[in-house]
Amino acid sequence: MDVSSTLASLARPADNTARRYLLTLLVLLATIVLYPSLTTPLTFQQQGQLLLEYSSVDFDSIQFQLSVLPRMAMALLVGAAMGLSGSVLQQLTQNRLVSPMTLGTSSGAWLGLICATSLSPAFAAEHGEWAALGGALGAVGLVVLIAGRNGIAGLPVVLAGMALNILLGALAAGILLIDFQQTRGLFVWGAGDLGQIDWLWVNWLWPRLLVGLLILALAPRVLTLMQLGSQGAQARGLSLWPMMLALFAASIWLTSVSITAVGLIGFIGLIAPNVARLCGARTALDELIYSTLLGMLLLLLSDGLALLLNQWLFDLIPSGATAALIGAPALLWLTRRQLAGKDQQALVLPEGALRISRITCWLLPVTICALVVLSIGINRNLSGWTFDWPSSLIWSLRWPRTLTAITAGSGLAVAGVLLQRLLRNPLASPDILGISAGAALAVMATLMIFGSSYFWIKAPLAAFVGSLSVLGMLLVMGRRHQYSPSVLVLVGISLSALLTTALQLGLSKGSADSLALLGWLAGSTYRVSGVQAVVLSVGVLLLICVSLVFCRALTLISIGDKVGLSRGLDVPMARKALLILAALLCALVTSLVGPVAFVGLLAPHMAAMLGARRVTPQVLLSALLGAQLMLAADWMGRVLIFPLQLPLGIVASVVCGVAFVALLVRQRL
Template sequence: MQALMTDTAPAPPAGISARYLITLIGLAILAVLHLNLGMTHWTPAHWSLQPPAAGSLDALEFGLSVLPRLTMALLVGAALGLSGSVLQQLTQNRLASPMTLGAASGAWLGLTATALLSPTLAATHGHWAALGGALAAVGLALLIAGRQGAAGLPVILAGMALNLLLGAIATAILLLHNQQSRGLFIWGAGDLGQIDWHWVQWLWPKLLIGLLVIALAPRPLTLLQLGATGASARGLSLWPVMLALFLASLWLTSAAITAVGLIGFIGLITPNLARLFGARSARDELLYSALLGALLLLGTDTLTLALNRWFSELIPSGATAALIGAPALLWLSRRQLAAEDRQSLAVPSGAGLLNARRLVRLLLAGGAAALVTLLIARGPSGWTFGWPTEALWSLRWPRLLAAIAAGCGLAVAGTMLQRLLRNPLASPDILGLTAGATLAVVLAVMLFGAGSMQLIAPIAAFAGSLVVLGLLLLFGHRHHYSPGIMVLVGVSLAALLNTALQVGLTRGPADALALLGWLAGSTYRVEAREAIALSGGVAVLVAISLTLHRALTLISIGSGVALSRGLDVPRARLALLLLVSLLCAVVTSLLGPVAFLGLLAPHMAALLGARRALPQLLLAALLGGWLMLVSDWIGRSLLFPLEVPVGLVASILCGLYFLYLLIRQRGK
């Protein structure tokens, strides 16, 4: 995996001192822009290198808001840049960072849960909760990837999957406590805004560990470049040193997240830029990554302040960082992955071919499980057994019908994607189609208001999923749509789009509250006519998909075989991809995003013996509807009288299976 750390660009002609001098000059220029843009009443005509006059309101704002924000951007950027450099040098993986290893989402989940369960503890010792969450997430990602996978794509896939899963759990916690968690949505998107020096004074002592890392880490990191055997032969105690450096790196990340929330991608980009600009030694890379991290985050926050002036809205700094960082991840993934990272990934082998007897058993088992969800319920008096009353049934049947229809639609969409791309990890959410549809709907609501959501949501969702699909095909063409590359590109796009969703949640109380339940994949607001329309649309699209099963079979075998059988491959592939986008749009426009279900249902169908296209489509549709039905029952019964949205329950259950699939792949 040494290719991951190989520098493809030549060292710049300027020496080390010139490189640092140019960067410091850039920092000074950005600091002046940042200080001026941070002032509320200053216009370009009033910009100055001098602070405002003492005793004025401008002076108060400058001293308690503008300067602390500038200082916070420098501290957090340096911490994240240094943390990313340590992680990349430890793993010898250019794509490693707190975000891609799952540390950021783990820290967010740990701190969010602590903040809601014990606000006092979170206020005084929240960084320990963040550190615990980050350690658990990174440890799990490394466990899934194994020693051989830590330097390549497996650990990145595991970390990004953990990002999606832990993010779904954190969102579930926030939605269950939406009255207390309104501010956490802004914090979760990464907010550098300050009202005094409290958080700066809290943060800087905790970042002093970074000085120890810069002083003591270069020699161990240099020896690690020789490999584990070479480092041990030169007297390095490998595991204690690696553990200490991992802890130091995650400590820097956790402290920064506690202070300002999630700021992604800084730790990914800065070490790569440091090497690109000529940093060759371990110490030089650590120092220059910290400096570039401060520069990059300050520039990002300067852009955020400019956008806030232009749009007169609160745009979190983390969203702006994602707009820069996600394309950088795509660029790095296309150029830095080694050849062995593009190998095919396979679904675990299952039972023999599906026969009539097994199909009847499956139908009976599914019907019995569905009947149980109808007869067993939890109410004010506890668990009850019996058919729902007429009044309760009139409220319940629309959501049940919507859940079944959504599960069928997403399962069929996932099956077609996996066969079209010959990628067992493909699904509408993992490849970013659901995120594209969701963001498009949010933007439409922000432009036209929540009252027009029912009218414009399907069109906007279809357009959003089509845009993401086009980007996927564009980025994947160079690597022949290999499974690992497509998943990484899709997850990168999803991370970018999901970060942009945070802006919609912070725009205004009315629009944000109207979107909260929908963004979690909710059925409890579905009306009868909406459920009927959804089920009718899904039924039509699934029926069309079934009629195209021959084309799907031939394309999944190979384009050459399909052409030899007389199939117009480009037209058939376009038609099938449009069907996938339509299915995603129809489901997402009503229920919101539902993650991982489009991955799990096709796998379950294949494991149960449905190998051919037509049986797999049919069985996956039945299993998808059953999974959503069970998820709806769990969501309304688990924490009664609170309801967990069905999309979040399905995301958590199916996300656990995705991690299991990665673990099994490691065993192979």
């Protein structure tokens, strides 16, 4: 197709544009009219009188004037900002899966706000939007650096952004726990809270969103020319990079000020532009305006769902959680239906040595022994740093933690090896694929339904069922794309977001059992008893030995199904057995320690970089490396902020996540 025909097709409006806008506006107006009835007993006639008079002083009228109306206005403003921002980002990158959430801007802005609140509360209160903007720009810069110029239009930029979301979320959680006194008001805010008590935040937000009008005025021509490609746009006088940077900065500004006002609201920026295109938006201006309207409608509907759930559960349900309930299935649908051929590429990690050196064979066991001595002997107390053998009481508390960290790290690392080899996916791991989230949700449901009696007997079985269920969903949803590595990872991330939201909804009921799970969900070893540590160690050791028995089958499957069949291997049966083995490892560790991110992803790649190319050496080396990572993380969590402690899961996620991002950046550079 030549340039003139391309421009003509882009400029040709849809036949039903007026009808589409009219229908959307009618639905939006109906939602606005019905919205106040979710929170106030006032009739429509009374609401109309209050809008005209605005002078009544009874409780219902005050609630309507200072809570319901500001909340509705905030939902409309933030929804418009998120929809417009997502449309700009998707048109700039020509990538339907890009949004403020999948690019890492939301988590970056959130981390910037938390850091500013912790370091300078006065600055955060007055100018928090600049801290959010700095964090968002840093996250986007890192994501673009990882994905590279050729990866912006495909899945690499999305995968990098979602991996960075996990890392930045762990960093934010760690800061929240370390500086609890300064940041304790941010917990609900972090889940996305549209609740208002006056018009203060609405009056603060709307002037800062006027940048959106500038985008609507200047962006359509730029975005239309960019659809011709960089050479075609530059041939028509477009200064490509300055305009791209300006539009990127403007869209990130909309996200940053929205997060400053209401916290994290995910998925709206992803869904609205895609729905706009499905409904017939063809030109750049049409998509921008229609995405803005749909963002307002979607967030208002999500907040209405949150209010209905509040009435049913008699507790606070954050609006961000209900937005995720809508957005995560939408991301699953987009993953299966809307991916193009260029989206099948995956991130490639750097290669290392071709064979394991003798120094490595000797160094790893020595390092584990040194870390055990470090974990047990070197500690902090009120007198400072000490190095001595602990007393009998301290020893009885410390050795179960040390043994649990070693075996948990080994189990997650071997599970990562199995998943990466089975799915032929270098990004597969229990946390990235959502298996850990499925196990955690099943454990929480078991605790809330059956109570805490015999919990540590029920938890492993529940976690296994949850892990296996997620694996089954992954295989069913990935069949359409022949189990493409990138597609499976994105499906796993979507499932993880959905399961995590369900987890938040369960915890929001605030029962004693659900609140007891908060520490476990962060990943911890300090409550593990000696008996539990021994049971976990024996179970993980047996499962690792079983995985070594399947090394030949795993080698043939990782090469290709046809190779395995030609060698007489029952590939479907072997794959099912190995998937069950990976689920058992994940379930056993998660049921006792809680969900831990990045260990199962990083350790297999570290082993491969050290020269473990065959299955057996990679399994053994990954187990040793996973044990080292978890042991070091457990010790750091115990001594970094003495006398307080950081949960093992947060420290391990930060340490391993930073190392993983460093590997990706190294590959790009």
